[in-house]
Amino acid sequence: MKKQIILAAASLLVIGACQKKGVATVDTDKSYRISGKINNMTTGKVFLDELGEQAFVPFDTASINKDGTFLLEGTVKEPAIYKLGFENQEGIMLVVDNKSIQVTADSGKVAQSYTVTGSKDSELIKELNGIMQGMQQSATTLNQQFQEAANSGNQAEVKRIQEQFMALQQENQSKLKSFVKANPTSVVSVYTAGNILNLDEHYTFVDSMATAFKGSLPNSKYTKSLEERLTKMRSTAMGSVAPDIKLPTPNGPEVALSSLKGKYVLIDFWASWCGPCRQENPNVVRMYNKYKDKGFEIFGVSLDQDRAKWLKAIENDKLTWPHVSDLKGWESSAAALYGITAIPQTVLLDKEGKIIAKNLRGPALEEKLASLLQ
Numbered sequence: 238m239k240k241q242i243i244l245a246a247a248s249l250l251v252i253g254a255c256q257k258k259g260v261a262t263v264d265t266d267k268s269y270r271i272s273g274k275i276n277n278m279t280t281g282k283v284f285l286d287e288l289g290e291q292a293f294v295p296f297d298t299a300s301i302n303k304d305g306t307f308l309l310e311g312t313v314k315e316p317a318i319y320k321l322g323f324e325n326q327e328g329i330m331l332v333v334d335n336k337s338i339q340v341t342a343d344s345g346k347v348a349q350s351y352t353v354t355g356s357k358d359s360e361l362i363k364e365l366n367g368i369m370q371g372m373q374q375s376a377t378t379l380n381q382q383f384q385e386a387a388n389s390g391n392q393a394e395v396k397r398i399q400e401q402f403m404a405l406q407q408e409n410q411s412k413l414k415s416f417v418k419a420n421p422t423s424v425v426s427v428y429t430a431g432n433i434l435n436l437d438e439h440y441t442f443v444d445s446m447a448t449a450f451k452g453s454l455p456n457s458k459y460t461k462s463l464e465e466r467l468t469k470m471r472s473t474a475m476g477s478v479a480p481d482i483k484l485p486t487p488n489g490p491e492v493a494l495s496s497l498k499g500k501y502v503l504i505d506f507w508a509s510w511c512g513p514c515r516q517e518n519p520n521v522v523r524m525y526n527k528y529k530d531k532g533f534e535i536f537g538v539s540l541d542q543d544r545a546k547w548l549k550a551i552e553n554d555k556l557t558w559p560h561v562s563d564l565k566g567w568e569s570s571a572a573a574l575y576g577i578t579a580i581p582q583t584v585l586l587d588k589e590g591k592i593i594a595k596n597l598r599g600p601a602l603e604e605k606l607a608s609l610l611q
Contacts, residue, residue: 269310270309272307272309272339274306275341276344280301282300283298284320284321313334317334317459319332326344327348329353332361339353339354361423361426379405383399386398410434410439413433426446427459427460427463431459435596436470447467466578472574474592476592477592480575485563500588501533501588501606501609503534505537505583506580506584508541508580509539513580515554520598520602521556522557525558532588533606533610535559537556537560538560540565540569541564583598
């Protein structure tokens with residue numbers, strides 16, 4: 238599974254996905270000064286770690302004085318997101334650039350009590366964390382209710398909670414879009430647009446914001462990364478003809494996606510090692526059995542590397558539709574063609590092979606298929 242970058246206490250989560258790893262790049266040097274005081278802390282160290290694509294990378298450290306004060310000074314390549322960490326304490330997120338930043342907090346509850354001045358972007362990342370934490374709390378509550386309903390066999394309640402969760406996701410995405418739109422000159426907005434918003438669902442919005450980012454933050458690594466992702470996505474935008482995939486089947490011979498024209502086709506990017514993929518498979522099997530005789534087909538594209546595990550997962554999960562894989566994992570040619578950086582992901586095609594929907598799962602997928610095939 239690709240790393241999941243976490244801002245503050247499990248905030249920037251990409252829920253229910255296995256994701257690909259990547260590497261960040263940097264530009265010109267800028268000096269920084271971070272001073273602060275942690276009340277009731279008389280010893281220890283403070284750590285400054287840069288947020289990379291895969292993990293936080295150690296960047297700087299300093300000792301905490303007896304009065305709780307500390308000072309970090311140095312240079313950074315460009316404005317970027319960092320974590321300010323403390324021994325046995327929750328860290329806080331900052332945007333470090335050439336500004337002088339002041340931080341104050343209380344020991345034992347740093348993340349909950351801290352204030353930051355001197356950096357508008359650091360204030361924005363605190364605001365973003367608040368949004369994300371609220372989203373996470375709501376999702377956790379719904380998940381608990383879902384488990385209780387599922388365990389009791391209350392299908393009506395399960396359906397109601399699923400619908401409520403879908404509505405919550407839409408509401409959360411709207412909040413994030415409003416945040417991005419309100420702060421078009423901040424690297425926090427660029428990062429949010431490229432790494433937190435669902436690019437497939439909000440492609441048009443993010444693409445329009447990318448134009449603004451290229452004007453206000455043309456040299457930012459976040460702007461460059463976002464543009465790179467959008468460039469890959471343009472060939473698979475809604476309404477475009479799906480690029481053809483031709484890869485080996487479990488039995489050896491290659492099968493082309495284009496051979497399935499004339500049916501509604503769901504391209505299902507998955508892998509045997511992807512937990513969320515395997516959890517979703519029973520729902521996909523149920524829908525396949527319901528609609529396979531009404532003009533519906535699935536084209537499974539695996540990001541496996543181990544052929545035996547791939548075949549065993551197909552057998553165990555009773556996946557009876559066509560499957561292909563070049564067994565190259567995240568280096569899969571099909572994944573690169575479609576800009577896949579997280580799984581499970583789905584792409585729904587009409588009978589002419591045009592893309593009509595992306596990332597439909599559970600009730601959303603079933604509702605879409607019902608509207609097309611019933």
